[in-house]
Amino acid sequence: MRVSGQNVHSRRDLIPGLPEELAMECLVRVPFEFHSSIKSVCRSWRTLISDRSFNRERRRYGKAESLLCLVQPLTSPSLVNPPIEGEVSEKKKEEEGESHQQQQLQPPRVIGTPLYGLSVYNATLDTWHRVAIPERIPLFCECVALQDAGKVLLIGGWDPETLQPVRDVFVLDFLAGEGSGRRWRRGKPMSAARSFFACASVGSTKVYVAGGHDDQKNALRSAEVYDVEKDEWSTIPPMAEGRDECHGFSMADLGFCVLSGYGTETQGQFRSDAEVYDPISNSWSTIENVWPFPDLSPRGRTAASAESAGDFRGCRLWCFVDSERQSEARWEIEDDSMKWKVVMETVRLPVTTMTSIFAGSLSGEAVAMIGGGGEESGTMMKKNGGKWSHVNTPSGFSSLPFSYSSIYV
Incomplete structure (x- = not known):
């Protein structure tokens, strides 16, 4: 015809x-x-x-591939004379005409800091690869994905040479450009350098950051939001409390939750509360008694569970606990405005408290990297139907990650 x-x-x-x-x-x-x-x-x-x-x-059609993106330390560079922990290289007093005063203004460079890379586990095909990046990414940078935009962002962290917090933003586009994506660009920097902060994508184009610490290890209250399509940062009101080593989550793609963390003078004593930012009212509210472990960081111990349905306004989280730690099986807490709710469900890991872990979620299932750390051998496990099973983890990908995100492609 x-x-x-x-x-x-x-x-x-x-x-x-x-x-x-x-x-x-x-x-x-x-x-x-x-x-x-x-x-x-x-x-x-x-x-x-x-x-x-x-x-x-x-x-x-159910044909998208599920990727887990991990910010992992790579093998440390070989050193003829490895420095003592905290030792930095001495700088020449006169080099290429540079004055002593100019040298004093520059931060010292640390010898032998580990390299960090972005590893990708394809859960659909059970394969691993490392993304080629043209420059060194910051240590301890936060990894966050924007599913609808098809992008993964690396934000903040430490400069790998000076170990100072940075404002850097790297954007990886999986869907644009030639081939299967993975086109890198530098995004507009944050207004403030920070590390160990809360970070989460909210909606289809925005990423919120809050808290962390500055170059003097002061816990930060400040917060801002990044529009990935406009490549613009906007400042939002600060939190009520400074929160270092806090963890961030999306509240049903409507708000931003900053969980736990600690203040400048209470380092290592993790708060039990959380703060929630409402973009409609442009204000924060507090959720009390949501994190019950003052000796435990929520980072690598909490993850968003399956997506919430209906008119639920909040986040549903998994709380990963060691097999010997006592905890409730499930708890629900609302904020002081009675608008937002956090529902926490306990997931018990098949390890003791002496084991290093980093746990999260992938495709609605719990995953955990157990052991690892530096060059040590580690393994990934996935929970399905109430049982944990091992995931094939090549030795080059077995170190514990600092942050992660997941995306479908």
Whole structure:
């Protein structure tokens, strides 16, 4: 049957001779790693696969791949004379005409700091790889994903040479550009340098940060929000309390929760409360008695569980506890405005309190990296149906991560 030119143009004939729906079903089945190749087949395929709606179609058909992005320390560089902990290299008093006064203004450089990299575990294909990044990423940077935008961000942390907090923002676009994505760019820096802060994506384009500490190890109250599409930071009102080593979560894609942390004078004594930012009222409210472990950081011990349904306004979290620690199985707490709720459910790890762990979530399931740390051997485990099982973890990917995020592609 002859088809008019207008109909051909409207359908774009994704695959000649096949209805558009069937052609789409074929294309969404192509693994993400081959999107580079199929983009070069024809203009209509390039246009389709480069559009963010294609990623949504892959999810609708159940063909999207689930990726876990981990900020991990790599093997430390070899040193002829390794420094004592805290020792820094001495600087020449006169070098290439530089004055002594100029040298004093520069922060000292630390010898032999570890390199950090971004590792990706493809849970759908059970494969690992490391993303090539053209420059050294900050130590202890926060990793956060924006699913609808198809982007993973690395924010803040420490300069790898001076160990000072930075304002850096790196944006990795999985869906744009040539091939299967992974195009890096530097985003606009934060207004304040910070590390060990709360961070979470809220909605489709925004990332909130709050707390952490500055270059003097002072706990911060300040907070700001980044619009990834506009590449702009905006300051929001500060929290009521300074919170270092706090943890951030999205409140049903409506608000931003900053969990626990500690103040400047109470280092290591983790607060039991949380603060929630409401973008509509542009204000913070407090949730009391939500974190019951004063000796335990919520970082690597809490993670968002499956997405909340209906009109629930808050976040549902997993609280990962060691097998010997006593804790309630589940607790619910509301904020002082009675608007937001945190629901915490205990997940018991198959380890004792002496084991190093970092736990989180992936595709609605609990995951945990157990052991690891530096060059030591570690392993990842995944909980499915109430049972923990080991995930194949190559030795080059076995160190405990500092932060993580997950994204479907």
